[in-house]
Amino acid sequence: MADGVRVVSRAVVASAVVALAVAAARARGLHIERELLVAAGRALLQLGAVALVVTAVFDQLGLSALFLLVMLAAASASAAGRWGNVARARARALAAIGAGAGTVLAVVFASGAFELQPRFLIPLAGIVIGGSMTATALAGRRLGEEVGDHVGTIEARLALGISARQALAPHISRAAVTALIPAIDQTKNVGLVTLPGAFVGMLLGGASPIEAAQVQLTVLFLLLGAESIAAIVATHLVANALIAPGERIELETQPPL
Numbered sequence: 001m002a003d004g005v006r007v008v009s010r011a012v013v014a015s016a017v018v019a020l021a022v023a024a025a026r027a028r029g030l031h032i033e034r035e036l037l038v039a040a041g042r043a044l045l046q047l048g049a050v051a052l053v054v055t056a057v058f059d060q061l062g063l064s065a066l067f068l069l070v071m072l073a074a075a076s077a078s079a080a081g082r083w084g085n086v087a088r089a090r091a092r093a094l095a096a097i098g099a100g101a102g103t104v105l106a107v108v109f110a111s112g113a114f115e116l117q118p119r120f121l122i123p124l125a126g127i128v129i130g131g132s133m134t135a136t137a138l139a140g141r142r143l144g145e146e147v148g149d150h151v152g153t154i155e156a157r158l159a160l161g162i163s164a165r166q167a168l169a170p171h172i173s174r175a176a177v178t179a180l181i182p183a184i185d186q187t188k189n190v191g192l193v194t195l196p197g198a199f200v201g202m203l204l205g206g207a208s209p210i211e212a213a214q215v216q217l218t219v220l221f222l223l224l225g226a227e228s229i230a231a232i233v234a235t236h237l238v239a240n241a242l243i244a245p246g247e248r249i250e251l252e253t254q255p256p257l
Helices: 004-025 033-058 061-081 089-110 120-147 151-159 164-189 197-204 211-243
Strands: none
Touching: 004 120, 033 061, 033 120, 061 089, 061 120, 089 120, 089 211, 120 151, 120 164, 120 211, 151 164, 164 211, 197 211
């Protein structure tokens, strides 16, 4: 009974916090109240559905792999949506996210750091796919903004006979670095400014602080590696989409600001 009351209490408090955020947004005239409510509603429904699905596939490695494919598809669609009208955006986003998450997961499970079982595969894959999705979305969008902000400079370099790839090179680098700032800052400031989810979750679950710290460090390093790979691949794939035949930059395909 006490556990049930506690669950209801947490739900009420969490809902009140969302309501407070909506009220603050309305008071400031941000016009994002609907997005906040939709985000909260989707999180509730999606996590509930995921909990049921994970319960069903937790003992089946094949079903777990299928579940991860669904996650990849959803992540690529979300990231591509931030790129605007980049050609074949979903396929390019899928390649970037897959490169980041796939590389890291292959190393982790091939090395034996974790057993290849659903109870390890699903949470680790979910974390690195999510991180790779964010880095991919930010990297591709930022590159589009870089191109839009420096059209004159890029065209001047092209007029001097520099290849399109060389003309875009500094903007590709800046876009990748910008996309990785959240991951770098999170890693640098862990324990000082933030206590990440894995650490807090394990503490709430009864694990010792040392054990929680070990798992959290592993997760942070996996995220840093996956996001770095995803951002680098994403910027190069978006750059390929911006380069038209004849060493021209097809500005019409850049993401909207």
